[in-house]
Amino acid sequence: MSRQIRTWHEHDTDEEPPRRWDVHINGKAVPGGYIIQKSDDAFEIHYPHLEPKTFASLDEAKRRIELAPPIMRGDLAVAHPVADDDTELLSAEEAGELLGASRYRINAMVANGVLAGKRSGGKTFVSRESVEARIAHQEPVGPIGKFAHTFICYYPDSGATPWIMAEVDPHDSCQLDDAKRFLQSIADGEIPGQADAFDYRRAMALRAKARREHGETADFTDPIPIKELIARFQPPTCTDSHLTPMQA
Known part of the structure; x- marks a missing residue:
């Protein structure tokens, strides 16, 4: 840049x-x-x-x-343009879901030639073939370890503090399915309150802010395993979760 x-x-x-x-x-x-x-x-x-x-x-x-971060250029480079109009293309968001990476990371991978793609209408599109090849090589492209986890923040009183924060390993299909079912139940009105999904950095920022406002001993700031949250409202289907509560 x-x-x-x-x-x-x-x-x-x-x-x-x-x-x-x-x-x-x-x-x-x-x-x-x-x-x-x-x-x-x-x-x-x-x-x-x-x-x-x-x-x-x-x-x-x-x-x-x-001092704010630089703004990405609109004319993002494409190091390896797709050569065939019949090539199946994915949006940056779809490619990111398959690779466990953000769309910003996907844009960078297209720009530096890791993935083949094209730019159209100000958006990035990625060759499915190059995404599948990347997956086949099993090269880590996104966050790993704790940084890869998703956090569900559940507000029993529709946005009021305190909340309950639960940790989800997106690579554990059972946990992920339970988390999706839990969020859908809230959307359908079967479970009262509301919920948001955060990545690691946003969840830790929210946790830090709550500790500043409510004290270091505020229990609700510490994430719990997703199965413990779900068990309070509906039977979880996850029977083999490896997650443990985060240490303060």
């Missing part, structure tokens, strides 16, 4: 405050990237992949955006 240089352009307006500064990267405006002044000491940032946040000065707000 080429170097990304950020510059600032105050938004032209004939009205009084709020003032607004748009961020440009390499001379091009970033859609959804700007700072808006809410008051004399409140500058709110808006930027792709960042939560809106308010800073006390314009310099602080600019610095936060300047």
Whole structure:
């Protein structure tokens, strides 16, 4: 990825405050990237992949955006384009499910030639044949160990704290089926409350935030095995789970 240089352009307006500064990267405006002044000491940032946040000065707000991760180019390279129009193609999301990788990782694998693919309409498509060849070689392409796990965060009171967090090994088909059945039961109204699915990093960030707000001894922040959560509402089908609760 080429170097990304950020510059600032105050938004032209004939009205009084709020003032607004748009961020440009390499001379091009970033859609959804700007700072808006809410008051004399409140500058709110808006930027792709960042939560809106308010800073006390314009310099602080600019610095936060300047430290944000680079934005991927829209014209992602394809090192090995598919040669045949009849080649069966998968979306980046479908390829990611088969390989246990995020769509961002799939984009990178297409760009560096690990997978054959094409770009169309701003989206990445991957040759099924190259995905299956990758699987056959059994080369790890996604997160491994604890980082590969999925976490189900169940809110008995529809979004209120505390919650129950359960850990799922996506490579254990029995656990995965039970987790899907549990989520479907919530969607169908058979189990009250609501639930979200998180990857390892998001789950640990949520856990850390809860510990800051409720103390290190807050029991609900520690994930439990998915079979223990499901057993509270319906008989689990998993009979041979190897998961143990995470250590604090």
